[in-house]
Amino acid sequence: MSEQDLKHFVPTPPRLPARNEQNLRHRIQKQCFNNIGNSLLTISVLVLIYYVAKSFLDWAVFNAVWDAATRRECLDISPDGACWAGVIDWFNGLIYGRYPDEEQWRVNSGVVMALLWLLPLMSQRIAYRNSILISWITLYPFLGAYMFLGGTFGQDVGIIHMVFTSLAAGYFILLYLNWVLCAAGQSSLPEMVTPLTSKLFRRGQHMTGFLLVWGFLSILCGVVLAQMHLEPVPVDHWGGLFLTLIIASFAITMSIPVGILLALGRRSKLPVIHWLSMMLIELVRAVPLITVLFMAVTLLPIFLPSGAEPDKLSQVLFAVCLFAGAYMAENIRGGLQAIPDGQYEAAQTLGLGYWLTMGLIILPQAMRLMIPNIMTSFISMLKDTTLVSIIGLFDIMLMARNISNDKNWIGLHTEPLALISILFFVMCYGMSQYSLNLEKRLKAHRS
């Protein structure tokens, strides 16, 4: 057949699907009232929702008492309404525990600083976002501890703590100065000193410039901080939501590195590492968190030399970190198993060694796959931290129970628990929404 004999193919122009013209009323009619059974079901569910919502709102809002001095007064005003006055009276305690009133600004500013440190991660334009995260994990705890514990440089604050607090403060200021300069269209501080460093060093000018500026700012911060005196607040006085958040955020941030190491250890071909990791994971996972907490508080001091006994919070942090890490290890191992062998082989033929292969190729993919599971772990860790009240840390749960022991508010159980439920719901729902958002963002550019 010659060219002329062939028919010329012209593709049919694309068109949109026919639109469903039904409005909301039609849809409700079709889906909820399409037969007698469904109509009855719809009506009874609506009635049920109405009664539940009405009785809850009556209790929590319409009949509630917001202003009273004692529980008795509450009951006199409205016997079947919520007595929020007690919760309001104790609100400070629920948030800060027994932290002294006049020092509570330190808790607020410490938490704000932690959030501000992470804020640049939201911006896609910031370079070296990983280093910000790593600095937050490694440096911020020193600055936070200084803010919360207080003390004076050289007296109650040890030399190592002093140095790292200064480094953290210096990094924090550098981070924000750079951000401001970047927003103003200027070059960053390390780049500004590059002409100076290029005279001194031939290689790695950017790095030395950064270190130079950081070091300078840190010394400056150290000098300023040394002039200040913060009233020391011992760990025993920490409490409330503040303590809950400290334990939870520590568990969440430490669970990732601990989990990665344990997961890699469990997959290791070296028998000692393999068996040690496996034993640790299985032991911790097979035991309830309360037991792990009790073991940490009672057993840990026995193993340590007398006199070096850490405070109760450190013991709890250690236990929670181990527990969270063991769970995270299994999550991450699940993700590692989903990565096809071809990825390892491709990395190997490029010549990447074990740690580069894991760090650059395998773990980033495994962690993305496991975001829903990892976030579930995070949420359950946040909720599990309320167990520390059992070993006598004044976290938000114990503070809530203390309200009912206050002679003014004897027997006030429901309202504090309701408030805590709302607080936890907001935090956990926020985390879950964030993870959905993260998944969507990461999936956007695959496929």
Added chain:
Amino acid sequence: MTLSDPQAPAGKLSRPAIEIDNLNKWFGSYHALRDVSLTVGEQEIMVVCGPSGSGKSTLIRCLNHLEEYQEGRICVFGQELARDQKSDRFIHQTMGMVFQNFNLFPHLTVLQNCTLGLTWLRKKTENEARDIAMGLLERVGIEHLADRFPGQLSGGQQQRVAISRSLAMDPKIMLFDEPTSALDPEMVKEVLDVMVKLAETGMTMVCVTHEMQFARQVADRVVFMQDGEIVEVGPPEQVLLHPQWDRTREFLDHIL
């Protein structure tokens, strides 16, 4: 240095790149490679063919240390490979490999796939690595896709990225493990074109492939394997058009 291989075409093989001597490999009790001996000269293009299960993929995976072998020895540019040590720096610097399933890193862009090894292993700056990678992507004709992710590319495009990723490390020898077997027929040609161009630059290549057209066009020698043994080695016109063995004839009748 002279080659003992009688089938080797004269002139081109000044120096052996790969020498395989009595290679034996078992998977458990399964004897996958049986006394395989073969010499690949520098700048030679060797095509390995044979039915599935004949050990041709296993052979080139042994060359690249992706598989251990139990007996025999392999020398690359005169340096002997360890039998069990899985990661060998010298080998990975000397050889690049292209896989049937591309094995691109799906979480990195095309460009990042190509620059990864340069920045982390060759210690190039980001700009140098970018220039090298863009040059290679241009050579395989997909520089306009540099910022896409592998999942957004067609099979043929992905395989061309995989080739540039290997070439970025500046290997002396390229191994191809059925590079076109996972592709739609229309995309096979674009990958083969890249391989033909690469062959013309004087790269030493060992290709496991069923593309006999490619073999006839660029191969210096064709190896036919069956049941873990080399049945026939020789120039393409000899092995493909006038095979000496009945098994080779049967195989060729099936695929041509």
